[in-house]
Amino acid sequence: MSITVEVGLLSGRSATVKADVDEDVGALKRRAESALGVGSGRLVDSSGGVLDVCSRIRRTRLQDGDSLSLHVRRVQIQGNMAAFAAIPGDGSVVTWGRAHWGGDSSAVQDHLNNVQQIQACSGDIFGGAFAAILDDGSVVTWGHPSCGGDSSAVQHQLHNVQQIQATGSAFAAILAAGAVVTWGHPAAGGDSSSVQHQLKNVQQIQASKGDAGRAFAAILGDGSVVTWGYPSCGGDSSAVQHQLKNVQQIQATGNAFAAILGDGSVVTWGGSQFGGDSSSVQDQLKNVQQVQATRFAFAAILDDGSVVTWGHPDSGGDSSAVQHQLKNVQQIQATGSAFAAILAAGAVVTWGHPAAGGDSSSVQHQLKNVQRIQASGDAFAAILDDGSVMTWGHPDSGGDSSAVQHQLKNVQQIQATGSAFAAILAAGSVVTWGHPAAGGNSSSVPHQLKNVQQVQAIGGAFAAILGDGSVITWGYPDSGGDTSSVQGQLSNQLAVQLPCLRANSKKQASRSSQKKSLQVFNRWAAVFRRIVFVRWFL
Structure with a gap:
């Protein structure tokens, strides 16, 4: 006997699926996933209950014509x-790339269960690390020990962890009680012992930017700030501590911080060449709404839409040449050394290092109705309202998209490595450009890049998540661009099917054991009956 049910997604899309009542729910689920073209999920009935994939359909009391949801x-x-590091549908973790950066998690694989989120430490030339928060609030780390890959010294403190932030070589975890636990390179923020007694009721933590980042800044519940890490990189805020009151948010360059206070003013500290000294523009920093940063400079948007900049002049700290154009600014994006501001009319104004995107004069007449901008290390890519894309900056970093310009239509979003871009089109295909080895050339996987849902990027490689939950990568092979060694694990569907298969195996083993026990019992029972009969006969 078979039944037909309607299985719908939260988006509203649905499919009709048929199954025999003697089949497992898992079989029904897999048919629904296939029909809807999505990855693994959970079947939920009309009352909100999750169906056990290992149960027979007849035992679930599903009726012909019922409606289910697939989450x-x-x-x-x-x-x-x-x-x-990827979290498939079953809460496990699959890693690939360079081992010293966390591409090999085999040493802790048995502990990586029910993972909720992962934080990455970008690392340095020697390595990097990852930290995973499990559903019980504990943490598992791996990668280069000196970059946070070894948390054994503080493991007993890592309970009820809510979130984790990272500098270039250290981690800081906020616990449910508002305390903070740190580990990794001591000089990069891995040692907070000097301020540990102050780290109470912590609301959020900001880390200095990128692989050069060496300090943390924590905002407490009362709006004050506690800092630690390398002193000249923002780890020492003592010179401005009396000003750090009612802090709303903090932004960071490579080695400096900028805090926006409740009254809209800004307080800065850290390396002066990185924007840690805003004294030259302090009288202008009023009613600040948001702050954006390159590696060496800050740009603040005021409530009237104007912009104030400071920091290294060649990296965007000096906007005097375009100051008259910076009106009605809506948002700002940054490469490593340049800024690009989108105005209310959809035009774009750029400044900073010319080769890093600070000079958009070659495409200025085309930069109209810009919706959003993405940045690589030294180039910008703007999506216009018609779905086309305009690029500028260093050609080898994605600043020249002329070779693929005819393909860049109906672009939905763009991601960037350090030197390349990847655009997802409305049809789910992907177009790439920039440095070939850093992900700008996806010719080895174009036939696989279909129904792409999102793309993630690291320094030299891309990873695309498809609609069925599988992952396709390209770029530097040993830096994450090659998943061949773990491709079998990157199957969202398989990961969820396995528990049921194991359960069925256990059931079969149990049934087999019960059958053998019954056979033994029957043999002994027969012997006993013979003995009783013989005694009665005699």
Whole structure:
């Protein structure tokens, strides 16, 4: 006997699926996933109950014509400079890329169960690391020990962890009680012992930017700030501590911080060449709404839409040449050394290092009705309202898209490595350009890049998540661009089917054991009956 049910996604899309009542729910689920073209998920009935994939359909009391919901579990991917870590639908973790950056998690694989989120430490030339928060609030780390890959010294403190932030070589975890636990390179923020007594009721933590980042800044519940890490890189805020009151948010360059206070003013500290000294523009920093940063400079948007900049002049700290154009600014994006501001009218104004995207004069007449901008290390890519794309900056970093310009239509979103871009089109295909080895050339996998849902990027490679939950990568092979060694694990569907297969195996083993026990019992029972009969006869 078979039944037909309607299985729908949260988006409203649905499919009609047929199954025999003697089949497992897992079979019904897999047919629904296939029909809907999505990855693995959970079947939920009309009352909100999750159906056990290992149960027979007849035992679930499903009726012909019933409606079910399929809650899809999306693959989550995090990356640092040279490795990726993915959470498939079953809460396990799959890693690939360079081992010293966390591409090899075999040493802790048995502990990586029910993972909720992963934070990446970008690392340095020696390595990087990952930290995973499990559903019980504990943490598992791997990668280069000196970059946070070894948390054994503080493991007993890592309970009820809510979130984790990272500098270039250290981690800081906020616990449920508002305390903070740190580990990794001591000089990069891995040692907070000097301020540990102050780290109470912590609301959020900001880390200095990129692989050069060496300090943390924590905002407490009362709006004050506590800092630690390398002193000249923002780890020492003592000179401005009396000003750090009612702090709303903090932004960071490579080695400096900028805090926006409740009254809209800004307080800065850290390396002066990185924007840690805003004294030259302090009288202008009023009613600040948001702050954006390159590696060496800050740009603040005021409530009237104007912009104030400071920091290294060649990296965007000096906007005097375009100051008259910076009106009604809506948002700002940054490469490593340049800024690009989108105005209310959809035009774009750029400044900073010309080769890093600070000079958009060659495409200025085409930069109209810009919706959003993405940045690589030294180039910008703007999506216009008609779905086309305009690029500028260093050609080898994605600043020249002329070779693929005819393909860049109906672009939905763009991601970037350090030197390349990847655009997802409305049809789910992907177009890439920039440095070939850093992900700008996806010719080895174009036939696989279909129904792409999102793309994640690290320094030299891309990872695309498809609609069925599988992952396709390209770029530097040993930096995350090659998943051949773990491709079998990157199957969202398989990951969820396995528990049921194991359960069925256990059931079969149990039935087999019960059958053998019954056979033994019957043999002994027969012997006993013979003995009783003989005694009675005698």
